[in-house]
Amino acid sequence: PIRLGIISAMHQEQAGLIDNLLDAHTIRRGMRDYVTGSLWDIDCVCVLSRLGKVAAAATAATLIERFGVTHIVFTGVAGAGDRDVRVGDIVIARQLVQHDLDASPLFPRHEVPLTGQSLFVPDQRLTDQLLQAAGDFLDQDFPAVIDIADRDAFRLHRPRIHQGLIASGDEFISKRTRLEELKTALPELQAVEMEGAAVAQVCFEFGVPYAVIRTISDAANEDAPVDFLKFIERVASRYAFGIVRRLCAN
Numbered sequence: 001p002i003r004l005g006i007i008s009a010m011h012q013e014q015a016g017l018i019d020n021l022l023d024a025h026t027i028r029r030g031m032r033d034y035v036t037g038s039l040w041d042i043d044c045v046c047v048l049s050r051l052g053k054v055a056a057a058a059t060a061a062t063l064i065e066r067f068g069v070t071h072i073v074f075t076g077v078a079g080a081g082d083r084d085v086r087v088g089d090i091v092i093a094r095q096l097v098q099h100d101l102d103a104s105p106l107f108p109r110h111e112v113p114l115t116g117q118s119l120f121v122p123d124q125r126l127t128d129q130l131l132q133a134a135g136d137f138l139d140q141d142f143p144a145v146i147d148i149a150d151r152d153a154f155r156l157h158r159p160r161i162h163q164g165l166i167a168s169g170d171e172f173i174s175k176r177t178r179l180e181e182l183k184t185a186l187p188e189l190q191a192v193e194m195e196g197a198a199v200a201q202v203c204f205e206f207g208v209p210y211a212v213i214r215t216i217s218d219a220a221n222e223d224a225p226v227d228f229l230k231f232i233e234r235v236a237s238r239y240a241f242g243i244v245r246r247l248c249a250n
């Protein structure tokens with residue numbers, strides 16, 4: 001049977017989902033609350049990892065080893081990694097990389113030593129299902145669940161869905177010049193965040209299918225700290241809720 005682990009870094013990215021868990025039970029482990037229950041008839045475990053790769057890796061490993069999840073979805077926000085990617089757009093990972101991992105000259109830059117992996121590839125089926133869910137959410141739910149005032153405030157006209165490379169690192173990107181450096185090393189970059197590729201490595205090592213979906217909260221530039229906080233406060237959880245509802249109900 002399926003048991004879906006749902007990870008977000010911060011409370012604001014997952015609030016609506018936890019409120020809707022049926023038969024919710026909270027189990028505290030390693031300073032995190034794992035909330036088991038069912039979402040639209042799917043057995044789920046929701047948890048907040050907190051920020052960064054280590055936090056995300058520990059959480060993913062615990063979900064797998066202690067809670068026996070069969071699949072993991074990470075939902076949260078990210079900074080835009082390309083000019084075509086705007087605040088309010090959705091980025092779905094087809095590849096993930098740890099942009100701050102560099103054991104050269106012993107191993108190629110970005111390669112996870114002794115695994116031979118640089119780019120982690122999420123489960124295709126689960127990722128396709130997320131893509132469908134995100135499309136349904138934008139087409140059918142988005143106008144109703146995102147306030148007109150918020151749509152104006154964030155200039156969220158017709159969000160788009162992008163698929164491609166997401167880069168994770170223990171760094172909040174808030175300088176245009178830093179983003180350019182990442183872009184030079186990883187030209188296909190679509191979004192930057194701080195957890196996805198860590199979850200990917202753990203899931204790869206345990207053979208657990210996973211997928212990562214991110215809503216763009218900021219442009220990873222000098223405005224990022226302010227834009228990020230506004231976005232997570234006002235709209236992030238409504239995306240997560242809408243997309244996961246579609247994923248589970250489909």
Ligand code: ADE
Pocket residue numbers: 077078079080171172173174192193194217218219220221224228
């Ligand atoms: N998550 C959301 N915005 C981010 C940014 N600019 N850098 C890293 N992680 C993020």
